[in-house]
Amino acid sequence: MSRMVEVSIDLDNLRHNYRLAKHMAGNAEVWVVGKSDAYGHGLQHVAHALCDADGFALLDMDDALALRQGGFDQTILLMAGPSHERELAEASVKRISIVIRNREQLDMLRHARLKQPVSVWVKVRSNINRFGFDPAAVPGIVDALRDQAGVRLQGLLMHFAQADDLAVELDTQWHAFRNLAAELGLRFSAANSAAMLRDTKTHGQAIRLGTALYGNNPFVGAAAHDNLAGFRPVMKMTARLTDIVPLSAGAPLGYGATFRADKAMRVGIVACGYGDGYPNKATTGTPVLIRGQRTRILGDVAMNVMFIDLTTVSDAQTGDWVILFGDDKLRIDEVAHYAGQRPESIQCAIGGKHRTRILERGTWPCHP
Ligand SMILES: *Cc1c(COP(=O)(O)O)cnc(C)c1O
Numbered sequence: 001m002s003r004m005v006e007v008s009i010d011l012d013n014l015r016h017n018y019r020l021a022k023h024m025a026g027n028a029e030v031w032v033v034g035k036s037d038a039y040g041h042g043l044q045h046v047a048h049a050l051c052d053a054d055g056f057a058l059l060d061m062d063d064a065l066a067l068r069q070g071g072f073d074q075t076i077l078l079m080a081g082p083s084h085e086r087e088l089a090e091a092s093v094k095r096i097s098i099v100i101r102n103r104e105q106l107d108m109l110r111h112a113r114l115k116q117p118v119s120v121w122v123k124v125r126s127n128i129n130r131f132g133f134d135p136a137a138v139p140g141i142v143d144a145l146r147d148q149a150g151v152r153l154q155g156l157l158m159h160f161a162q163a164d165d166l167a168v169e170l171d172t173q174w175h176a177f178r179n180l181a182a183e184l185g186l187r188f189s190a191a192n193s194a195a196m197l198r199d200t201k202t203h204g205q206a207i208r209l210g211t212a213l214y215g216n217n218p219f220v221g222a223a224a225h226d227n228l229a230g231f232r233p234v235m236k237m238t239a240r241l242t243d244i245v246p247l248s249a250g251a252p253l254g255y256g257a258t259f260r261a262d263k264a265m266r267v268g269i270v271a272c273g274y275g276d277g278y279p280n281k282a283t284t285g286t287p288v289l290i291r292g293q294r295t296r297i298l299g300d301v302a303m304n305v306m307f308i309d310l311t312t313v314s315d316a317q318t319g320d321w322v323i324l325f326g327d328d329k330l331r332i333d334e335v336a337h338y339a340g341q342r343p344e345s346i347q348c349a350i351g352g353k354h355r356t357r358i359l360e361r362g363t364w365p366c367h368p
Helices: 011-025 035-039 043-049 061-069 085-093 103-111 135-147 171-184 193-198 332-339 343-350
Strands: 005-010 029-033 055-058 075-078 097-100 118-123 151-157 187-189 206-209 235-247 265-270 287-290 293-298 306-309 321-325 356-359
Touching (some): 005 011, 011 029, 011 193, 011 356, 029 035, 035 343, 061 075, 061 085, 135 151, 135 171, 151 171, 171 187, 321 332, 332 343
Parallel strands (some): 029 055, 029 206, 055 075, 118 151, 151 187
Antiparallel strands (some): 235 265, 265 306, 287 293, 287 321, 293 306
8 A cells, every 4th residue: 555645625616615715705705814824725726726816815915926926916915014124025026015014014105215106995993902003193193194105095904703603793893894995985904704604895996715615614623604505525535554453342442542433433444543633632533434324433533543333334444445534424613523623624634734635626716
């Protein structure tokens, strides 16, 4: 047996998800959020498949420059803004839009001698309370930017802290921001995946679409939302079944003996663990698929090994591929729920660890 773990990225499903979001967005633009190497999916692959997207929202200047140099001509937004003067100068030359979210960046912009104008989004602090200007300070900042040569003011930007919790009302989380944008006569970008799905009023000028684009349920506890129907899984993880061993009644299994058989069982050993990026908190009960049948993990996940219950999967054989997630019958959301983490945190942990198989059935009108 050669390969033990396989991670594949389905670019057709990714494109399908983007089109679905575009359909929901109406007149709003949909920007592909590509931070952390596109949530572990590989920014270059994602950008290639979504070459005709309205825009890309990134954190690293290097990623932004790589896309520009690769021939991507659409909006590219640096979500954290420039971290020093050279980045600001590069942004203006390469037509990379920037977020301004603190006084240091504002001063940098004020004193810059830019060869070409730079497009600016002003970040307003929300109840996430990390970045952005206090709403009370924003009108003064906006006035100054409107008068400043070399600045093309695009609008106001905010990020939701709790759009992903359906138990928390959405409207109160952003009504002050919305009023501010209306008072100042500015366009805005507010929505992430969860807000996009919940309320079209959040769509504004541009939606910054991350987790749902990658086929994940953005809602806390994987709560159901009608608008999620139709989004397809993009990353799929499978691993080989290497051994089948009997376990007698009462016998412990694995490190820490966190599982004990209550009857005689057949146990499968799968060559994948937390060292491969699979969440180590996904313990007994987490579902897996083998031979089209659903079964469960037993005990704790080790570094490169996990155990599954084959007691009722009589036709399983060593060498079989076991689907860990990324199938219509087993979405990553379920695994994430068992592990008590977000699906994208699993994808980020897996990203870059494996040689990925890129599935690309369709063709699309890509320029680069
Ligand atoms: C990551 C991020 C997003 C995307 O959020 P999702 O919930 O993954 O859709 C949008 N805006 C900002 C500022 C972000 O950092």
